[in-house]
Amino acid sequence: MKSRREFLKETAAGAVILGSHNALDAVGLHAESGKSRVIIARDPALHGTSAKPDQQRVLDLLDRAIAAYSGEDKPVDAWKRIIARERAQDKVIGLKTNGLGGRGISTHAVLVMAIAERLQQAGVKAGNILVWDRNARDLEACGLTLNEDPSRVRCYGSDAAGFEEERQNWGTAHPQFSKILTRECSMVINLPILKDHSGAGVTFALKNMYGVLKRPDELHSTGCNPGVADLNCCPAIREKFRLTIGDAMSSVYEGGPGFHPEHLWFPNALVVGEDWVALDQTAWTMIEQKRAAAGLPTLEAAGRPPRYIATAADQEHRLGTNDPKRIKLVEI
Amino acid sequence: MFDSKRWMCSALVAIAMVAMVAESGCKKNRIDPFPASGAVSGWEKTGDTRVFAARDLWQYIDGDAEQYIQAGVVSTSTSDYKFQGQLEVVVDVYTMKDPAGARKILENGLTRDAKAVQLGDEGVQYAQSVSFRKGPNLVRIVAYESTPDTARALLSLAHSVEAKL
Numbered sequence: 001m002k003s004r005r006e007f008l009k010e011t012a013a014g015a016v017i018l019g020s021h022n023a024l025d026a027v028g029l030h031a032e033s034g035k036s037r038v039i040i041a042r043d044p045a046l047h048g049t050s051a052k053p054d055q056q057r058v059l060d061l062l063d064r065a066i067a068a069y070s071g072e073d074k075p076v077d078a079w080k081r082i083i084a085r086e087r088a089q090d091k092v093i094g095l096k097t098n099g100l101g102g103r104g105i106s107t108h109a110v111l112v113m114a115i116a117e118r119l120q121q122a123g124v125k126a127g128n129i130l131v132w133d134r135n136a137r138d139l140e141a142c143g144l145t146l147n148e149d150p151s152r153v154r155c156y157g158s159d160a161a162g163f164e165e166e167r168q169n170w171g172t173a174h175p176q177f178s179k180i181l182t183r184e185c186s187m188v189i190n191l192p193i194l195k196d197h198s199g200a201g202v203t204f205a206l207k208n209m210y211g212v213l214k215r216p217d218e219l220h221s222t223g224c225n226p227g228v229a230d231l232n233c234c235p236a237i238r239e240k241f242r243l244t245i246g247d248a249m250s251s252v253y254e255g256g257p258g259f260h261p262e263h264l265w266f267p268n269a270l271v272v273g274e275d276w277v278a279l280d281q282t283a284w285t286m287i288e289q290k291r292a293a294a295g296l297p298t299l300e301a302a303g304r305p306p307r308y309i310a311t312a313a314d315q316e317h318r319l320g321t322n323d324p325k326r327i328k329l330v331e332i
Numbered sequence: 333m334f335d336s337k338r339w340m341c342s343a344l345v346a347i348a349m350v351a352m353v354a355e356s357g358c359k360k361n362r363i364d365p366f367p368a369s370g371a372v373s374g375w376e377k378t379g380d381t382r383v384f385a386a387r388d389l390w391q392y393i394d395g396d397a398e399q400y401i402q403a404g405v406v407s408t409s410t411s412d413y414k415f416q417g418q419l420e421v422v423v424d425v426y427t428m429k430d431p432a433g434a435r436k437i438l439e440n441g442l443t444r445d446a447k448a449v450q451l452g453d454e455g456v457q458y459a460q461s462v463s464f465r466k467g468p469n470l471v472r473i474v475a476y477e478s479t480p481d482t483a484r485a486l487l488s489l490a491h492s493v494e495a496k497l
Contacts, residue, residue, distance in 0.1 A: 051477050100394050102422065103476050197393040198454055210394070217390035252464060258396050258475060261460035262443060294445070 002184030020095040035328040036321050037273030038282050041065035042331070046223035046249060048269035052110070053249050053268075057224065059114045065245070065270045066118075068332050079122035086187040086242060093124060094185035096241075097130045097195045098208050099138030104259030107191045107247045110145035111270075113246065115189065116153045126153050130182045134211045135159035156180075171230035175213035182236055190244040190276075194267070195256035196287050200224035201299045203257050205244040205276035206232050206319070228308035229317045246271035253290040264292055269320055275322030277312045278327045284309065365425045365471070366411045367492040378420070379412035381422055399440070400426060404433035406468075417483045419475055423493060426470040434465035449487065452494050462486045466497045 019180045043061045046053045063075035071079035083089055095115060097107035116129050133139050135157040136146055147155045158178035166299035181188065191255055192208035199220055206228050210216035219227030231237065248271050254263040267286060273279045284306055288298055299305050313322040321327060343371070355489055369376040381394070386405050389397035397421045404452045410424045431453065438454060441463070446456040452466030473490055475482050 103420070104474070197395060203395075216394065217397070220390070222397045224395065244341050254443070256396075258393055259476075260441070261474060261476075261478070262445065262458040 009102075012315065013204075017287055028274075035326055036273065036278040037328045037330065038068045038271065038273040038275070039065050040248075040271050040282070040286075040329065040331045041068065042267070042269045042271050044268055047266055054116075055107060057112050058110045058249070059117070059159050061270055062111065062114045062118070062245070064332060065272045069272045070332060075118060076121045079118050081117070082243060083122055083124060088187045090125060090128070091123075091186035092128050092130055092184050094180060094188035094240075095129065095191055096208065096212065097133045097139065097142050097144070097191050098133060098203075098211060098247075099133050099141035099144075100211065100263075101193065101195060101252070101257050102141050102259050103143075104261060105193060105195060105250065105252050105256070106138070106142040106212070107193050108249055111247055111249070112142065112144060112191065112216060112244070124305050127151055129153045130180065130184060131155040132161075132178070133157050138211070156216075158212070165271045168232045168234045168236060172227055173219060173230035173234060175231060175234060175236075176215070177234075178212050178214075181212050181240060185240060188241045190241055190246075192244065192246050192284055194246060194248040194251040194271070194286065196253050196291075196299065197224075197257050197304070197306075198255075199304065199313070200228065200308055202284045202287055203306045204246055204271075204278060205273075205279040206308065206312055207280075209237055209241070212237070222308055223304060225308040226311045226317075229312040229314075229319060232312060232319055233317055243274055244272065244276060246279060246283065248283075248286065251287070251290075253287050253294065275320035275327075277309060277322050279320075280306070280309050280312070280324040281324070281327065282329060363497060364492050365409065365469070365496045366423065367489070367496065372489055372492040374416045374485065375492075376414050376417070377411060377412045381409055381411045384408045384410075400428075400437065403436045404429035413489065415481070415489075419477065419479060419482060419485060420477045421473055421489070422484065423489070424472045424474075425493070425497075426472075428468045428470060431465065431468050434468055434470040437470050438463055438465045449490075450460075451490055452497070455489065455490070457483065459483060460486075462490045464490060464494065466494055469497050471497075 041059040041061055041064050045055055046057050048054055056253060066075050066078045068166055072078035095112055117307050119129055120126055131144060139155055158180055161179045163176045163178055164182055167176050190205055190208055192204045195203050197203040200223055211229050248267040248269040250266050252260055252263045253265055280328055309322050312319040366381055367478055384392050385407055388406055406427050406429055411423050413421050447457040449457045451464035455464030460478050463472045471493055473486050
């Protein structure tokens with residue numbers, strides 16, 4: 001297992017590229033040189049008059065987002081490219097949700113199942129799709145049904161699979177990873193839910209990784225900084241997590257990460273990309289815009305700016321870019 | 333020999349009496365704030381009560397635990413309820429080390445559309461939630477959806493929880 005010092009030596013020599021969070025080796029044909037692409041796909045009618053998003057509209061939104069990100073007109077072709085790039089055709093693909101906030105503010109099951117549907121149409125066997133999270137309760141909070149039957153899309157938590165005894169080490173992070181990550185999945189698609197966070201400021205792509213280790217409480221001090229960045233440098237995450245399809249169909253802009261319905265808001269969007277720093281920078285902007293519209297102070301003024309984002313982008317971590325000039329934001 | 337036996341019996345009786353007094357004192361301190369199913373019209377308790385010590389609160393609310401720990405949380409209890417078989421809510425009771433801690437958390441979360449309600453030492457209501465503090469206890473009741481009956485139903489449950497604190 002690589003130590004932090006060994007990794008930095010290789011980085012300095014230019015021998016290693018953080019490919020897992022770098023859009024330059026991403027699927028997109030439209031990637032501009034030096035810029036990280038982030039797609040925000042919206043559907044103002046996503047919820048209609050219901051508190052739940054419409055299933056067909058979610059599938060259509062997903063298709064538009066993936067098509068825009070990949071440059072492929074047909075969504076199934078886009079998924080085939082994603083799978084082929086990762087050589088994951090006959091391997092287990094994980095879908096990591098976020099059900100920590102409970103029923104009111106968790107990754108929507110309808111999104112998860114839309115992705116599972118497209119993966120199967122792209123040739124992935126149902127049993128090779130594994131939806132997972134910290135535990136059964138979090139998965140059920142997302143509206144998912146537990147299943148270990150390998151003839152269908154599987155769904156279970158790290159509480160069932162267990163955690164590695166051995167810790168990985170990176171800076172302040174010394175995680176024991178879920179065995180779902182280390183032993184079952186060959187690639188994982190990140191499905192965070194957009195929320196503000198009482199400590200970190202924002203929780204989205206990078207912080208969703210707190211749900212893959214045994215003791216995330218060990219990384220919550222000082223606004224989760226540098227905990228978030230250090231954790232995302234661990235090889236287990238860098239090597240397996242690729243695409244993020246961020247759930248911004250509903251969100252909280254104050255009181256997060258728990259469910260505060262008085263601050264629930266419906267961006268009706270998916271936020272897609274592979275540069276997770278760029279994604280979180282974008283998420284931060286979205287939340288600040290909503291807070292301003294609601295008459296709330298900025299996260300900085302509230303004493304909880306998401307400092308972990310700049311840390312993740314710094315020379316020591318190089319997980320992506322938080323520079324708006326280096327982010328190609330496409331809104332569709 | 334007879335005297336030492338009598339002494340031992342007296343000592344055993346005394347120990348038993350002390351144990352009984354301690355037990356009743358402990359029972360008095362172990363408050364169950366959660367109304368049973370049917371205790372409040374329309375409300376059913378649909379889940380087991382879960383209790384988290386301060387050091388384990390992160391398992392329930394992750395990073396949000398930090399603010400409660402800093403405010404002096406001692407333990408947290410939570411249970412799920414359902415109103416008229418449809419409206420689902422969660423009731424969280426945070427027991428702080430003192431009333432100041434409960435006040436700090438309650439007042440930190442206030443927004444301009446909070447409506448003051450007569451509950452405990454201080455209570456506020458929104459369309460889908462009601463929170464109040466009573467002594468060292470902070471109670472939060474949150475509904476997962478908004479219906480015409482939500483606000484009224486939440487208040488009735490809240491009053492019942494308050495009565496048990």
